Amino acid sequence: MAPAVLLVTVFLLVPFVWTIYRSFFSDSRTSGFSWFGNYTRFVSDPALSRSIVNTAMWVVGTVLLPLVLGLAIACMTNATRWSRLARLCVVLPYALSGSAVAVVWNFMLTTDGAVNQVLTTLGLGSLAHGWLLTWPGNTLVMILANAWQATGVAVILFLVGLQSIPPETLEAGALDGAGSWQQFRHIVLPQLRPISIIVIGMSLVNGLKSFDLIWVLTQGGPGRATETLAVSMYNETFLELRPGAGAAIAVVLTVIVLAASWLYLRRQLDVKGE
Amino acid sequence: MSASGRTRRAAVPLARRRFLAGMAAGAATLAVEGCARGDSTSAQPGTTSISNDNATWDEGYRSAGRELKKITGYALRPLSNPSVTSYQQVVQMTLQTSKATDLVKWASGYQLKRLARAGGLTDLTKVWGNYAAKGWVRGSAREAMSYHGKVYGVPLYESYYVLFYSKPVFQRLGLSAPGSWAELLHCAEVLKGNKITPFLASQVGGWPAIEWFQELVTKVDPRFYQRLVAGQASYTDDAARQAMNIWYDFMRKGWMTSPDFDQARGPGALKAGTVGMFLHGTWQAQGMTAAGMKADVDYGAFILPTVRPSTPKSVIAESGVFTVPSRASSHEAAMANVGAWLDPSVQRVWSDFLEDSSANPTVRSSNPVVARLQLDIAREQRIPLVRYWEASPPSLIQGNADDLGGFMAGQTSPATTLRRMQERAQDEWAAWRRDEA
Known part of the structure; x- marks a missing residue:
């Protein structure tokens, strides 16, 4: 127990406390104490406001x-x-x-990429455009790309859930005259609730911390239009060279992730009575 | 039996604890030793280590290092970190430790000033003086290597921003390298008429968004560009507006590639004849060769003509630098190598490797295209201008590059883009000056 506590303290809690501390200091050379100066940028900087909107879109998309x-x-x-x-394909x-x-x-989404080439070949050239260039379309296609990858784990979990449903319950429903939809709605779906809680919980956190796909596809651009909070945090800290502002974003993002996870899990586990 | 059983049960967790404790102790020892002195940066006889963010240059450093060794007794040992962002973090952190490499590749201008301001770099003013006395450096480059009058960098290379073009395509369409603005527009019209996108423009990766901005502003008024990047002129002034309007007009006419066109595909696009002209640093010559194109046969290059004939001619120069950390593992060896780096025998090998222009003006590039550009720059007495990326405080440039990327994607108009850039310029220059004070 003690080594685990020590490791968590050294590698998680201490950096987190240090990040909170740093977020109250300015990014000037002397790094003076600036109260909530770094946090006010959420209101004054349009890039950060857009980042919050994008993060919300990501959360909705990666959950649904x-x-x-x-x-x-x-x-x-x-x-x-x-x-x-x-x-296997999924x-x-x-x-x-x-x-x-x-x-x-x-390879698919650039202006001269595969999607536009297929559209042009099919005579739908008018639909071809820069998928990654205009907001909010670029954020939406990236959410779709993410769903293409993330759906696999949801499928696995739901299959486990489906296979653990006792066949007797379905047979009893059928004997009572329930149709396919009714069986799904009233017998299968309620029994998949624990799995759904896990899938939603995982997707929620993944949506809030989405980074790698965005970074490789657009680096948060063009013009910081596709940044999420995680990307903004990296951008401010390492590219704009404002570690204080980056720390403030990290703190806000952490609070949102913790609050969302806690609220969601508390509600779901309470309902289930566990 | 029960006693022996208890003994066995008790022994298992104890053994596991010992095992875990042993593992932890071993890991801690390794970590402490690793932190105390990494093998890679420790002094190795007969070599000096270089931090480098471009792994494709490693072989060039080794070749140049063999020439250096003949002069100083020390070869070069490149240590590459190909991620530019993590490279910058690692360099800035290790400068303050005993794990600093002997030489560090860095950008010139305000990127270097920022690093020098943090401390930890060796004053290379004497080295510069020796080079200047031999005529091995251009005096105009000194300011971009200095901070508060002291020199902290020795030029690593000197590239120029030019338009590469496909010679076979130009020949087929009856075009030649344009010498005036009118000829440039004619080339673009002919190329467009033949379903070839005249110009490559990209914002992939962020920084390429500055390329057309700096090029057009300098070709409208190079003196204005100098004032602009020094914080003495406004982004909303006429010259900047004129440059942005030209750029906007080019985009509107479909003369530029889509902004999500990756520059890494530039040489291939020129070769395939899908793009007519590719604005980039002359260091791209190496990429042209890699794409199977031969200098002066398959491709040529020219400097963008000025918008008006009366405008003074200029050229954008990019120069990386070698710096020497004060706490370099082999400081003496590093100083010896940095003092011999611009020796013509070393530069001959280095320039041949890069297929680019050497920072030593006495060394002519072996690439005929680049060599002709060198002659043109000297003959026309073009005003050398620091690349936009290094010409103002880093936070300002990074933010403005983002804005220019947004402009390329059609998010903002020329006027709105310039207004935002000016607002940022006011904030960032004030911050820079405050920090300096």
Whole structure:
């Protein structure tokens, strides 16, 4: 126990406390105490305001898409003849790193990339445009790219959940005259609740800390339009050379992640009575 | 039996604890030793280590190092960190420790001033003086290597911003390298008419967004550019507005590639004939060769003409520097090597490797395209200008590069972009001057 506590203290708590401390100091050469000066930039800097909007979009997208798609794919591929192949296709992207996924999508989404070439070939050239250049479209396509990768793990979890549902419950429903939709709505879905809690919880945190895909695809650009809080934190600290501002973003992001996770899990676990 | 069983049960956690404790002690010892002195930066007889952020240059350093060794007795040992961002962090942190490398590759101008201001760099004013006496450095480069009058860097190379073009494509379309603004526009119109995008422009990676800005502003008024980057003129002044309007007009006419076009594909695009002209540093000559293009046969290069014939001619120069940390592991060896770096015999090898222009003006590039540019710059007495990236405080440049990237993507108009750049300039110059005070 003691070594674990020591390690957590040294590698997690001390840097976190130091980050909070640093966020109250300015980024001038002398780094004077500036109270909440770094935090007021959330109001005065349009790039940070946009970053918060983008982060919210990422959270909604990374929660909804893997949840809905994961559940749909798991239900469709559970116990069908081609289910193994279908599952493999969906799960495979999950094994790739975020950076590798970004490289693949970069090949697809640049103005002279694969998507626009296909559209032009199909006579839909008017739809072709710079997918990564205009906001909010660029953020939306990156959320889709992320969902392409993240859905795999949701599928695995939902399949585990589906296979743990006792067949007797479905048979009883069928004997009572319940149709497929009714069985899904009233028998399957309630029994998948614990899995859904895990999928949503994981997606929530992943959405809030999304970084690698964005960094490789756009580096938060053009013009800082696609930054999320995690990217802004990196940008301010290492590129704009403002460690105080970066620390303030890190603190805000941490508070949001902790608050969202705590509120969500507390509510879900309370409902379940655990 | 029960007793022996208890003994066995008690022995297992004890053994595990010992094992874990042993592992922890071993790891701690390794960590402490590693922190105390990394192998890579420790002094090694007959060599000096160089921190470098471009691993493709390692072989060039080794070749130049062999020539250096003949003069100083010390070769070069490159230590590369290809991530520019982490490289900068590592260098800035290690400068304050005993793990600093002997030589550090860094950018000139305000990037160097910022590093020098933090302390930890050796004063190289005497080394510069020796070079100047031999005519091995350009006097105009001194300011970009200095902080508060003292020199802290020795030029590593000197590249010029030029437009590379495909000779076979120009020949096929009956074009030649333009010598005036009107000829440039004619080339662009002909290329566009033949479904070739006239100019490569990119904001991929952030910094390339500055390239067309600096180029157009300097070709509208180079003296204004000098005042602008020194914080003595406004981004909303006429010259800047004129440059941005030209850029905007080029984009509107479809003369520029999409801003998400990666410059790494530039040489390939020139070779394939899908792009007509590629604005970049002459260090790109190496990339042209890698793409299978031969200098003066497959590609040529010219400096962007001035917008008006009466405008003084200028050229944007980029110069990396070698700095010597005060706490370099082999400080004496590092000073010897930095003092011989610009020796023509060393520069011959280095310039041949880069296929670029040497920082020593007596060394002519072996690349015929670059050599002709060197002659043109000397003959025309072009005003040498510091690249925008190094010409003002780093935070200002980084923010403005973001704004220019947004402009390229159509997020903001020329006027709005310039207004934002000016607002940032006021804040960042005030911060820089406050820090200096």
